[in-house]
Amino acid sequence: MSDGKPVILPADENSFRLEAYLSRGGYEAARKTLLEKKPQEVMDEVKKANLRGRGGAGLPAGSKWAFVPQTGDQPKYLCVNADEGEPGTFKDRAIMTRDPHLLLEGIILASYAVGIHTAFIYIRGEYEAIARRLEDAIGEAREKGFFGRNIFGSGFDLDVLVHRGAGSYICGEETALLESLEGRRGWPRLRPPFPASVGLFRAPTVINNVETIANVPLIFRFGAAAFVAAGLPRDGGTRLFGVSGAVRRPGVYELPVGTPLRKIIEDWAGGPAEGQAIKAVVPGGLSAPFLRPEELDVPMDYESLARAKSMLGSAGIIVIGDRTPMSEVLKIVARFYAHESCGQCTPCRIGTTWIRKIAERIGAGEGAPGDLDLIRHLAEGMKGKTLCPMGDAAAFPVLSIVDKFGKELRETISR
Amino acid sequence: MSFSLSAAAMKRVEELVRRYPKKEAALLPILHVVQREKGFIPREAEDWAAATLGIPPILVREVLSFYSLLRRAPAGKYFIQVCRNISCFLAGSEDIVKHLEARLGIRAGETTPDGKFTLATVECLGNCDHSPCLMINDDDYGPVTRDMIDGVLKGLA
Numbered sequence: 253m254s255d256g257k258p259v260i261l262p263a264d265e266n267s268f269r270l271e272a273y274l275s276r277g278g279y280e281a282a283r284k285t286l287l288e289k290k291p292q293e294v295m296d297e298v299k300k301a302n303l304r305g306r307g308g309a310g311l312p313a314g315s316k317w318a319f320v321p322q323t324g325d326q327p328k329y330l331c332v333n334a335d336e337g338e339p340g341t342f343k344d345r346a347i348m349t350r351d352p353h354l355l356l357e358g359i360i361l362a363s364y365a366v367g368i369h370t371a372f373i374y375i376r377g378e379y380e381a382i383a384r385r386l387e388d389a390i391g392e393a394r395e396k397g398f399f400g401r402n403i404f405g406s407g408f409d410l411d412v413l414v415h416r417g418a419g420s421y422i423c424g425e426e427t428a429l430l431e432s433l434e435g436r437r438g439w440p441r442l443r444p445p446f447p448a449s450v451g452l453f454r455a456p457t458v459i460n461n462v463e464t465i466a467n468v469p470l471i472f473r474f475g476a477a478a479f480v481a482a483g484l485p486r487d488g489g490t491r492l493f494g495v496s497g498a499v500r501r502p503g504v505y506e507l508p509v510g511t512p513l514r515k516i517i518e519d520w521a522g523g524p525a526e527g528q529a530i531k532a533v534v535p536g537g538l539s540a541p542f543l544r545p546e547e548l549d550v551p552m553d554y555e556s557l558a559r560a561k562s563m564l565g566s567a568g569i570i571v572i573g574d575r576t577p578m579s580e581v582l583k584i585v586a587r588f589y590a591h592e593s594c595g596q597c598t599p600c601r602i603g604t605t606w607i608r609k610i611a612e613r614i615g616a617g618e619g620a621p622g623d624l625d626l627i628r629h630l631a632e633g634m635k636g637k638t639l640c641p642m643g644d645a646a647a648f649p650v651l652s653i654v655d656k657f658g659k660e661l662r663e664t665i666s667r
Numbered sequence: 668m669s670f671s672l673s674a675a676a677m678k679r680v681e682e683l684v685r686r687y688p689k690k691e692a693a694l695l696p697i698l699h700v701v702q703r704e705k706g707f708i709p710r711e712a713e714d715w716a717a718a719t720l721g722i723p724p725i726l727v728r729e730v731l732s733f734y735s736l737l738r739r740a741p742a743g744k745y746f747i748q749v750c751r752n753i754s755c756f757l758a759g760s761e762d763i764v765k766h767l768e769a770r771l772g773i774r775a776g777e778t779t780p781d782g783k784f785t786l787a788t789v790e791c792l793g794n795c796d797h798s799p800c801l802m803i804n805d806d807d808y809g810p811v812t813r814d815m816i817d818g819v820l821k822g823l824a
Binding site: 327336370377379418421432434438503534538568570573591 | 687689698720733734735754756806807
């Protein structure tokens with residue numbers, strides 16, 4: 253941050269303490285904004301920065317906030333989605349571990365813009381150590397008067413609570429997250445009404461991903477124009493690209509939105525692992541359709557990946573090398589979604605289970621000639637037919653494997 | 668109801684119940700407190716949690732049977748979760764599971780007869796740049812190797 257560019261991850265890995273954050277200019281943006289700007293001006297600035305959601309759907313953050321009705325004194329809530337369950341995704345872990353105060357400052361700014369006085373951070377149960385780090389950071393900030401009553405002497409009150417999940421992928425889906433936070437099973441809700449009008453405890457609620465909120469202070473520290481300049485005109489800022497799988501240097505790489513996928517894999521992650529060539533790449537968490545090696549020049553932004561018939565999703569890049577049979581990949585994908593289907597909608601509950609059984613049969617060398625068509629039929633039967641996007645999330649990767657790697661799978665079946 | 672917690676845990680429960688706009692939202696947090704102290708959620712704790720929050724016991728059971736981190740039976744002192752999802756699979760997680768099964772003399776999903784270790788295979792732990800990865804209680808390990816596992820197991824009393 254010291255070089256004057258909007259960057260989320262500090263270079264120093266021991267940067268999570270409040271003193272370190274303050275020495276980087278931390279909480280100054282929140283202080284100035286709360287004392288000098290009206291909430292509407294804050295919202296306008298975020299809209300100008302073209303900050304798009306980092307969780308997967310990619311809605312503009314500013315307009316998501318604007319959906320919340322600005323009338324009356326009824327409570328409103330912010331829920332920060334730190335569930336991070338999408339396989340191949342580990343970027344929010346990096347933010348919360350290395351820069352928790354950036355997230356907290358973002359929570360202050362977002363809450364102020366929307367008129368929210370209680371914020372929740374819903375963090376996956378497995379991130380217990382990270383939840384403790386967040387609690388420590390909140391304690392430090394509260395001691396300085398950055399949370400509680402009359403923040404910065406602005407008259408604005410805000411509290412933030414860390415709420416741990418307990419092991420459930422579906423709770424990363426925003427309405428399942430609300431159900432879970434209210435003390436129930438993580439069963440997604442029927443929409444409409446959308447959470448912006450009827451959300452947590454039936455009150456208007458903003459739900460944003462950790463990385464989305466962590467970007468907000470940067471907009472105010474550097475200005476909306478600088479933020480846009482760090483990414484693309486319609487998709488501002490950087491992205492935290494998590495690269496894992498068959499590469500030489502797995503890790504989180506913070507790069508401009510729109511950086512080509514091949515460049516991230518080759519230049520930053522060191523290229524394919526020793527002795528392997530790339531066979532397939534998942535560009536945005538396991539729910540994103542697989543890409544073939546000749547499709548890797550795509551820029552990593554929402555629109556470019558949609559044109560490539562995949563999706564940017566959580567920007568978790570998984571590289572599969574040519575030593576790995578696609579039948580094994582298919583089996584793991586199918587098993588994951590069957591395990592995580594919440595069971596509420598029949599197409600997803602039954603569809604994922606049957607696809608898992610067929611994928612396991614193929615993996616065990618007992619596949620039947622019509623199996624790929626059967627998988628395709630079942631996946632098509634889930635797409636768009638469930639309450640939440642999980643039906644699609646389970647269908648997309650499976651369909652892309654069957655379509656793009658059908659020749660190899662047919663050879664496996666006929667062997 | 669024959670369920671009780673330590674004074675410190677009860678104090679924590681009271682804080683948790685107070686901090687939500689509706690107290691039933693404290694269900695997952697108080698179940699975490701119970702599991703931390705008891706190692707699992709005993710049957711009596713279900714009625715206790717329901718009474719504490721003013722909800723029907725069946726709602727507690729619904730939640731217990733939904734979330735994979737909540738246990739209705741005791742587990743080993745060390746709860747080992749090995750990730751088996753895609754990035755860890757690519758890095759050799761199947762071999763890690765086999766090695767742990769051989770070292771502990773149990774299959775995934777089981778607990779050693781001395782009650783020391785429970786071995787579980789789980790979906791993505793969100794630590795994919797350290798694959799193959801696993802967790803022992805709250806601690807992350809990765810990338811793990813057979814040798815490293817042997818060393819870690821030796822150090823666990």
